[in-house]
Amino acid sequence: MLVMKSIPRSKKLGPYICLIIISFVVFNVYSLQNRIEFFGTNLPIIEQEGIQEENTDTFADTFINESYETAILPDSEAEGSTSTKPADSPEDIELMPSIINSSIFPNAIVAFYSDNQSDTDAEDLAHQNVVDNVMNSGSNPIFHAGDLMEDGTQNSLDRFNTVTSDMRANRDFYAALGNNDRVFGDPSTPSQLFLDNFEFPGNERWYSVNYGNLHVVVLDSAFAWDNQEQLNWLINDLQSDASQDRITCVIFHHPTFTSVVSTYLINYGVDFVVSGHLHSYSHSVSNGINYFVLSGQPNIGYMRALVFSNKVTVVVSDNTNTVVDTVTFNER
Numbered sequence: 001m002l003v004m005k006s007i008p009r010s011k012k013l014g015p016y017i018c019l020i021i022i023s024f025v026v027f028n029v030y031s032l033q034n035r036i037e038f039f040g041t042n043l044p045i046i047e048q049e050g051i052q053e054e055n056t057d058t059f060a061d062t063f064i065n066e067s068y069e070t071a072i073l074p075d076s077e078a079e080g081s082t083s084t085k086p087a088d089s090p091e092d093i094e095l096m097p098s099i100i101n102s103s104i105f106p107n108a109i110v111a112f113y114s115d116n117q118s119d120t121d122a123e124d125l126a127h128q129n130v131v132d133n134v135m136n137s138g139s140n141p142i143f144h145a146g147d148l149m150e151d152g153t154q155n156s157l158d159r160f161n162t163v164t165s166d167m168r169a170n171r172d173f174y175a176a177l178g179n180n181d182r183v184f185g186d187p188s189t190p191s192q193l194f195l196d197n198f199e200f201p202g203n204e205r206w207y208s209v210n211y212g213n214l215h216v217v218v219l220d221s222a223f224a225w226d227n228q229e230q231l232n233w234l235i236n237d238l239q240s241d242a243s244q245d246r247i248t249c250v251i252f253h254h255p256t257f258t259s260v261v262s263t264y265l266i267n268y269g270v271d272f273v274v275s276g277h278l279h280s281y282s283h284s285v286s287n288g289i290n291y292f293v294l295s296g297q298p299n300i301g302y303m304r305a306l307v308f309s310n311k312v313t314v315v316v317s318d319n320t321n322t323v324v325d326t327v328t329f330n331e332r
Contacts, residue, residue: 104308105308106212106306106307106308106313107212107213107307107308107309108211108212108213108214108305108306108307109137109138109139109140109304109305109306109307110139110140110141110142110143110211110214110216110249110304110305110307111134111137111139111140111141111142111143111302111303111304111305112142112143112144112145112251112274112292112294112302112303112304112305113130113134113142113144113145113294113300113301113302113303114144114145114146114147114178114253114275114276114277114294114295114296114300115145115146115147115178115276115277115279115294115295115296115297115300116130116144116147116148116160116163116296116297116300117147117148117149117150117156117178117180117296117297118150118156118159118160118163118297119150119151119153119155119156119159122298123150123159123297123298124159124162124163126297126298126299126300126319127159127160127163127164127297127300128163129300129319130300130301130302130319131163131164131167133302133317133321134167134302135166135167135170135171137302137304139171139304140171140172141171141172141173141174141209141211142167142171142172142173142174143173143174143175143176143216143218143251143274144173144174144175144176145175145176145178145251145252145253145274145275145276145277145294146175146176146177146178146179146180146181146221146222146252146253146276146277147178147179147180147181147253147276147277147296148160148175148178148180148181148194149178149180149181149182149191149193149194150180151180151184152180152181152182152183152184152185152186152191152193152194153184154193157191157193157194157197161197172211173198174200174207174209174216174218175198175200175218176218176219176220176221176251176252176253177190177194177205177220177221177222177223177253178222178253178276178277179222179253179254179277181194181222182222182223188223189223190205190220190222190223200218205220205223205224205230206218206219206220206224206230206233206234208237208242208243210242210246211307212307213246213247213307213308213309214246214247214248214249214305214307215242215243215246215247215248215249216248216249216250216251217234217237217238217243217248217249217250217251217270218250218251218252219234219250219251219252219257219261220252221252221253221254221257221260221275222253222254225257225260226260231260231261231264234261234264235264235268238264238268238269238270239268243268243269244268244269247271247307247310247311247312247331248268248269248270248271249270249271249272249273249274249305250265250270250272250273250274251273251274251275252273252275253275253276253277254275254277255275255277255278255291255293257275258273258275258291262286262287265289266287266288266289269332270289270332271289271290271312271329271331271332272289272290272291272292272305272312272314272329273289273290273291273292274292274294274303275291275292275293275294276293276294276296277293277296278293278296279295279296279297280293280295280296281293281294281295281301281316281318281324281325283316283325283327285329288332289332290314290327290329292314292316295318295319299318299319300319301316301317301318301319301324302316302317303315303316303317304316304317310330310331311328311329311330311331312328312329312331313326313327313328314326314327314328314329
């Protein structure tokens with residue numbers, strides 16, 4: 001007689017449970033890899049001060065971008081913000097203190113570009129290309145290092161507004177004055193068209209804003225090179241808790257303006273500086289400060305800064321959206 005022995009329930013289900021677990025792990029690893037490749041930030045292992053550590057910024061970048069698609073980040077203390085939240089964005093986004101203070105998850109992803117200065121259709125296309133790339137990167141806010149206009153005319157401003165209308169409606173946007181953002185025919189006076197077109201904080205020529213653990217200072221190197229009022233304001237701002245308690249970035253159009261403000265940048269712990277004007281990308285380090293000069297027309301690229309609790313990872317992309325440089329540095 002054939003005797004049927006009952007098999008314990010755990011043995012019956014065991015293989016299936018294992019199969020489910022293995023499938024889940026494989027799917028998520030594959031999915032994560034695809035997401036990392038999509039955002040183009042599969043960064044290499046980095047070495048700092050002789051200690052090799054696995055770069056977790058790739059996952060952090062993906063996490064932030066996917067967590068809130070429009071990249072509206074917390075702790076924005078800017079007055080006079082020029083954008084509104086998209087209809088499908090969360091009304092309020094708050095990060096847990098463990099994430100805000102984390103060295104794994106960035107609490108701000110900020111984009112920078114410069115020198116679009118369009119007055120032809122071809123230049124508008126080059127400008128539109130970088131705007132699309134910046135938007136697709138999920139960064140917010142977006143900073144411009146100057147020369148939004150070509151010659152101070154209404155036509156060049158209209159071209160800028162047409163290309164950036166969607167970006168400025170869905171992202172926070174700030175800009176520094178460049179030498180081409182002038183009154184037409186008067187290289188010594190900033191364009192009133194420029195100033196009336198935006199609602200930046202303060203006097204709109206020099207101001208600062210906070211995003212997550214990042215404090216950003218915007219200066220006017222085009223029309224206030226030796227303006228003592230601006231320098232006094234800069235000293236007070238860099239001494240403030242808003243700056244001292246955060247990683248600090250300073251933006252101005254002319255790289256040579258460093259000669260005027262370098263003492264303040266060094267003495268008050270500025271971490272990195274972003275400029276434009278030269279239309280080609282470069283990176284250098286001096287006195288512990290990282291200096292980035294952005295590309296411009298006709299091959300406009302952009303730069304992203306992933307801001308953590310105590311470090312920054314910078315990812316620089318060219319006009320084809322190819323990553324050309326990655327730099328990670330600790331807070332000074």
